Structure formats: structure tokens, C-alpha cells
Amino acid sequence: MLRLPFVALFNLLLLLRTLLGVPFRLLASRHRPAYVRFRLTGDPPYRERRAPRFQLGGQRPEPADVTSVERFRESLRLLAKDARLKGILLEVEGLAVPPAKRDALVAVLAEFRAAGKRVVAWAVAVETDSYPVMCAADEVLLAPMGRVELVGYSAEATALAEGLGRVGIRAHFVRRGDYKTAPELFTHPTVSDIQARTVESFLDERYADLVDAVARGRRKTAEEVKALIDQGPFSARRAVMAGLVDALVSEADLPVHLGLVKAGDSHEEETELESLSTYLSTVPFPPVRWRRLRSLPRVALVPVSGIIAPGQAGSGGRMALSGTVVKALRAAARDRRAKAVVLYINSPGGAALASELMLEAVQRVARKKPVLAYMDRVCASAGYMVAVGAKEIWSAPHAVVGSIGVFAGKFEAAALLERLGIHRRLLMRGEHSAIFTNSRGFTPDEHATLEAEVEETYQAFLAHVARGRGRTSEEIHALAEGRVYSGLRAKGVGLVDAIGGFEDACRHALSLAKVSAERFDLVTYGAPRRRISLLKLLMGAASVRTYALCPTAWSLGGWGTERFDAERPWWDGLSEVLSALGEARGWKR
Structure with missing residues (x-):
């Protein structure tokens, strides 16, 4: 009851501010833009991140930046209701989102176009991952000096044993399962x-997903798209000739191309395409975010992002x-x-002990309220062990899932x-007292113990998964030994309950709590930490640990930024692997 007077006062102040601004907005309505500019860059979150109330410094987004998929959807739904608005200009620059988020953005644009509005996409340079978003537009424009880097996908798997041997380092690892290929990087x-x-x-x-998206967006056959991909990358001129873009337009000439300025007209000031705020x-009477008398249902979001390792905040790098x-x-x-609670997992695995601690905590929460695990990038090895504590597991179609298996070992630098x-x-008291030394390899007895x-x-891993998935250990073993699945294939073998997007997963989590709501609040608990130095990782990777890590995650171009191509150097992924090997302390018996 104490909430009601504060809500009423807050809404009254909002009403007064809105009414006082009406005359000024009426005067400005004569200059209402026919096109609104949006800028897609980086990896905008699914939901708006709440900034601290008192925050000094920091980099603020540009007025036209899309700050979340949810806010982008709300903005386009608002614009779709304005009969005077023709459409939007979508500027794509350095967009690096996972396929699931890319599909969500495409769905937002499709809904806007279905309302009779126009989407014009423009870029200076566009890459394989972001080009399908531009294909969802009515018209695709490119800067005259621009490029279309449509080349398909590649991945680099690395083997370091020979190189390590040349500098005098040997890797000694024991693994369970032929498909648990993580130690092969070193052995x-x-x-x-x-x-x-x-x-x-x-x-x-x-x-196949790329070919389908480009074929639908550019009205070409799959064979034509495959032939074009094999001819890439494209200069601006070649991109127009190939039908990948519709025209070459500089940023300064966009207003003329959109019909906002007549060609040949002289203006003292350059015409700018306006953002949503303008x-x-x-x-x-713009939309007002009234404070509700009754709060929206809340979903708690807990991210597990990075290589899983023991420790507290401030003691690790890019780790969970x-x-x-x-x-x-x-x-x-x-x-x-x-x-x-929605457990968002983006992890290739890590230390077995740390993941079991997380799993236990997930299970305790699940006894109080529904917990749903969701992944749109990587949920493998120890990451998947954490997920099985949830009531249900949801995945994006092309996420990396599974890799149920473990390995342990050390590096010998004799x-x-x-x-x-x-x-x-080496001076010893105890038969296995030197098992952790990097001065020699394992003795036969130490190897047997390991x-x-x-x-x-x-x-134990099999037992955890079997209990979480309602299967027997034998059934899980047939799917395990390090085997890796996409989200679609994981759904087919029963490691995932459903394929869907983030918003649908959150709503389903509420339905498990018997709460039906189209709108809900999302509050995040916990956050990924900063990076740590590569030197520290290398120095720490010398002793015996037990791990559950998935090599496919880094072989495919990186689980962190999801750049699914060859542009990310292999040593970047290696640094993350060494991060786990150096910092994570696994199950040591």
C-alpha cells in the first residue's frame, strides 16, 4: 500500500512534464522526419541493461544506436503506427551477434515491414555474419568505397604438440572418450x-542457414547464392553487379536517395537523418513510461559466461x-x-569441481522457483553440467551443446x-608427492591413479546429466564421451528440451511458475569479469587439473564474441584454453 502514493506522485509529474511540452512538440511536428535512423553495431543485449544510478564517466551510445533487441522492437512498433512515417534507415556497422540474436533482429524488421513500412539498410562494409540482417531490408545500399565480405564460414583447428616439443615442453593428459578432443590441442x-x-x-x-537467408532476402536460388559466396569478397562495384546490393550511395547522399532532399538543391547545412529521440x-503526445500500480512479473537472469573456474569476483579474468x-x-x-530464474550459459566448460558447485546451487534454487537454462552460443562440457540442474533446457538452433566428458593432465618442461x-x-616423501611437478612426466603408478x-x-558427470535429464547413465554415455551437438541435434537426442529465442524462453520460465504475462521485467544478477594477463595463464598451466572443456567452441572461431570465421587468431582461443588450464582447479583426489 505504501507504493500507491509514490506511484501516483511519480505519474503526476510525468503527466505535467508531458503536457508542458505539448506546445513545443506541436510546433516541431511540421518537421517530423519521414525516415528514422537506427544503427546496429556490436552485440546489443536482448534486454536493456540497467545502468547504475550514479555513474561517472563511461562511454555513452550514439543517439541512433540500438541498445537492445527489446527496445528496437518497441521503437519499430511505435513507428509503425505513424501514417506519416515512410520507414527507417538501418545502418549496419561492425555487427557481431550470434545467429539466434540475428534471427531475432530479422523478425523485428519483418514485423515492421508487414505493417507497410519500408526498411532501407546501409553499410560501409558488411561481413558474412551481418549480411543476412541487411537482406531482411526492402533495399540494400552500400557506400561507394564499401565492401561486402560474403565469403562463407571457416574454422581453424590447431595442434600444438610438435611446436611445444621443439621448445622442450611435453603434454601429459588422460581423457575419457575418443570425442573428448580438447587435450589433442597439446598432445x-x-x-x-x-x-x-x-x-x-x-x-x-x-x-546452409546463410544460403537460405541470402536466397530469401535477395530473391535468388540457393545455387546462385552458393556461386556468389564462392566469388567473394566483393568490392562495391562488383556487389552491385552481382545483385548483393541495390545501389551505391554515400552517407551524405542518403537524404537525396530517400527523397528527403531534391537532387541539385543547394543547402548551407547538410541534411541529417534523425534518430528516434528527435x-x-x-x-x-509521445509514449510515456508510466509507473505501474502493480509491478510486472520479474525474471531473474544469472549469466554463466566464460570458462568455468573456482574463485570469487576479482580473482579471475574472462571466466565464470x-x-x-x-x-x-x-x-x-x-x-x-x-x-x-533464467540461467544464460555461454561457456565452453572448465573446471569440474567449479561446475559441480554451480550445479548444486542451481538445484537449490530450482527447489524454490523454476529455473530454465538458455544458450545461444556455447553450452558445453562443464557448462552443460551446470545447465542440467535447471527444470528445462532451451537452446538456439546452432548453439554448441554437449561435449560430456573430462580430461586431466599437466605439462612437462624438463x-x-x-x-x-x-x-x-627432486626430493620426495610420498610415492605420489611429485605428481604435480613439471620437471618430469607421470610414473606408471601416477598415470594409473590419474x-x-x-x-x-x-x-559422476554421467550421473548428474542422467538425473537432470531423467535418463539412465548408460543412455547418457551413448551420447557422451565428448560428442558435440548443435542445438537442433541436441534436441533430437534429448539433451535439450526446446529450440527457441531468448524472449520465448523467459516467458516459458514464467509459465513454469504459473505466471502468464506478455510483458515482464528482467533483472541480472552477477556479471562476467575482466581479462587477466596471458603471462599469468602460461605460468599457471603447469600442474595437474581435471577439466571438462570443449575444443569445438574455440575451433569455430571463438565462444566469446561468436565471430564464426577465420578472422579471430587461433592464439586468442588458445589464451582462453590456457586460462582454464592455469586458473581452474578441478577435482583433485
């Missing part, structure tokens, strides 16, 4: 056929730290307004130390 001189086939299966799916200043995630889960459970003239004398530990960890 094999060449990339195995299993690893290559796994990566190729994902390339096939992504390539458009709203010309609407007599167990202490941080567990703390966030507890806070979500205490939030009485949060009717459900030859390197000898070359550097470093002498070590194999037993890996087998024990693997069986």
Missing part, C-alpha cells in the same frame, strides 16, 4: 579426423567464477519478486629447463 602433432568432422558438421549447418520531439555465480544464484533465489640451463633436484580419477569424474 597431437596434427588435427584428428574426429575433431575435423565435428567442426565440419557445424560449418554445414551455419552455411522523432519523439515532434510527436505531440563459481563463487560469483553461486552468490548470484542465491540472490536470485532471495528475490521475492522474481518468479523464475627439456626446456635443460636447454635453459636450469637444474632441479586414469582412475578421470573415470570417476566422468561417471
Whole structure:
């Protein structure tokens, strides 16, 4: 009841501010823009991130920047109701979103076009990942100096054993399952056929999706699109000749092309395409975000982003730290307004012990309120172990899922130390007291002990997944041993419950709590941490650990930014692997 007078006062102030601005907006309505400019760049979140109330510094987005998929959808629905508005200009610059978010953006544009409005897409340079978004427009424009980097998808799998051997380092790892190919990065001189086939299966799916999107958007056959991809990349002139873009228009000439300025007219000032904020200043009664008497249903979002490792906030780099995630889960459970929890997982795996701690915390929350796990990039190995604690698992069609398996080992630097003239004398009290040293490899007895530990960890992994998925360990074992699936294939074998988008997953989580709502609030608990130095990672990667990591995640061009091509250097992915090997402390018996 105490909320009611404050809400009434707040809404009264909003009403007064709106009414006082009506005369000014009426005067400005004569200059209401016919096109509104939006700029798609980077990786906008699904929902608007709430900024701290008191925040000094920081980089603010440009007025035309799309700050979230949800806000973009709301803006276009508002514009679609204005009969005087012709459409929008969509500027695409450095867009790097996962396929699921790209599909969400395409759906927003399709809804706007279905309302009879026009979408004109423009870019200076566009890449393979972002070009399908431009294909969802009525007209595709390119700057005269621009390029269309439509070349398809590639991935680089790496084998370091020979290179490590040349500097005097040998990798000693024990794994469970032929498909658990993560240690092959360090133990094999060449990339195995299993690893290559796994990566190729994902390339096939992504390539087919790309061909279909371009064929529909540019009204071409699949064969024509495949032929064009094989001819890429394209200069601006070649892109027009190939029908990939409709015209070449400089940014300064966009108003003329859209009919906002007559060609040949001389103006002292250059005509600018206006953003949404300028458009709203010309609407007599713009939409007002009234404070509700009754709050919207709330969904708590807990991200598990990065390589999974033990630790608390401030002790790790680009990792999902167990202490941080567990703390966030507890806070979500205490939030009485949060009717459900969505666990957003973007992780190739990590330390087995840390993932089990997270799993236990997820299971505790799930006993109080529904927990739904969602992934649109990577949810593999230890990341998938965390997901099975949820009531349901949802995935995007092309997410990397599975890789149920473990490995353990260490790096031996005896030859390197000898070359550097470093002498070590190993003194022992206890048969296995030197199992962690990098001065030598494993003794036969140490190797047998490690194999037993890996087998024990693997069986525990199977048991966790079997309980979470309502299957037997034998059934899960047939799908495990490191096998990796796309979201679609994971749904087919029962590792995923549903294929869908982020918004649908959140609404379904509310429905599990018996709350039916089209609109809801999303509150995030926890956040990924900053990077740590590569030197620290390298220095820490010398002792025995037990891991559940998926190599396909980094072979496909990176699980962090989801740049599914060859532009991301292989050593960037390697630094993340070494990050896990150096920082994560697994199940040590």
C-alpha cells in the first residue's frame, strides 16, 4: 500500500512534464522526419541493461544506436503506427551477434515491414555474419568505397604438440572418450579426423542457414547464392553487379536517395537523418513510461559466461567464477519478486569441481522457483553440467551443446629447463608427492591413479546429466564421451528440451511458475569479469587439473564474441584454453 502514493506522485509529474511540452512538440511536428535512423553495431543485449544510478564517466551510445533487441522492437512498433512515417534507415556497422540474436533482429524488421513500412539498410562494409540482417531490408545500399565480405564460414583447428616439443615442453593428459578432443590441442602433432568432422558438421549447418537467408532476402536460388559466396569478397562495384546490393550511395547522399532532399538543391547545412529521440520531439503526445500500480512479473537472469573456474569476483579474468555465480544464484533465489530464474550459459566448460558447485546451487534454487537454462552460443562440457540442474533446457538452433566428458593432465618442461640451463633436484616423501611437478612426466603408478580419477569424474558427470535429464547413465554415455551437438541435434537426442529465442524462453520460465504475462521485467544478477594477463595463464598451466572443456567452441572461431570465421587468431582461443588450464582447479583426489 505504501507504493500507491509514490506511484501516483511519480505519474503526476510525468503527466505535467508531458503536457508542458505539448506546445513545443506541436510546433516541431511540421518537421517530423519521414525516415528514422537506427544503427546496429556490436552485440546489443536482448534486454536493456540497467545502468547504475550514479555513474561517472563511461562511454555513452550514439543517439541512433540500438541498445537492445527489446527496445528496437518497441521503437519499430511505435513507428509503425505513424501514417506519416515512410520507414527507417538501418545502418549496419561492425555487427557481431550470434545467429539466434540475428534471427531475432530479422523478425523485428519483418514485423515492421508487414505493417507497410519500408526498411532501407546501409553499410560501409558488411561481413558474412551481418549480411543476412541487411537482406531482411526492402533495399540494400552500400557506400561507394564499401565492401561486402560474403565469403562463407571457416574454422581453424590447431595442434600444438610438435611446436611445444621443439621448445622442450611435453603434454601429459588422460581423457575419457575418443570425442573428448580438447587435450589433442597439446598432445597431437596434427588435427584428428574426429575433431575435423565435428567442426565440419557445424560449418554445414551455419552455411546452409546463410544460403537460405541470402536466397530469401535477395530473391535468388540457393545455387546462385552458393556461386556468389564462392566469388567473394566483393568490392562495391562488383556487389552491385552481382545483385548483393541495390545501389551505391554515400552517407551524405542518403537524404537525396530517400527523397528527403531534391537532387541539385543547394543547402548551407547538410541534411541529417534523425534518430528516434528527435522523432519523439515532434510527436505531440509521445509514449510515456508510466509507473505501474502493480509491478510486472520479474525474471531473474544469472549469466554463466566464460570458462568455468573456482574463485570469487576479482580473482579471475574472462571466466565464470563459481563463487560469483553461486552468490548470484542465491540472490536470485532471495528475490521475492522474481518468479523464475533464467540461467544464460555461454561457456565452453572448465573446471569440474567449479561446475559441480554451480550445479548444486542451481538445484537449490530450482527447489524454490523454476529455473530454465538458455544458450545461444556455447553450452558445453562443464557448462552443460551446470545447465542440467535447471527444470528445462532451451537452446538456439546452432548453439554448441554437449561435449560430456573430462580430461586431466599437466605439462612437462624438463627439456626446456635443460636447454635453459636450469637444474632441479627432486626430493620426495610420498610415492605420489611429485605428481604435480613439471620437471618430469607421470610414473606408471601416477598415470594409473590419474586414469582412475578421470573415470570417476566422468561417471559422476554421467550421473548428474542422467538425473537432470531423467535418463539412465548408460543412455547418457551413448551420447557422451565428448560428442558435440548443435542445438537442433541436441534436441533430437534429448539433451535439450526446446529450440527457441531468448524472449520465448523467459516467458516459458514464467509459465513454469504459473505466471502468464506478455510483458515482464528482467533483472541480472552477477556479471562476467575482466581479462587477466596471458603471462599469468602460461605460468599457471603447469600442474595437474581435471577439466571438462570443449575444443569445438574455440575451433569455430571463438565462444566469446561468436565471430564464426577465420578472422579471430587461433592464439586468442588458445589464451582462453590456457586460462582454464592455469586458473581452474578441478577435482583433485
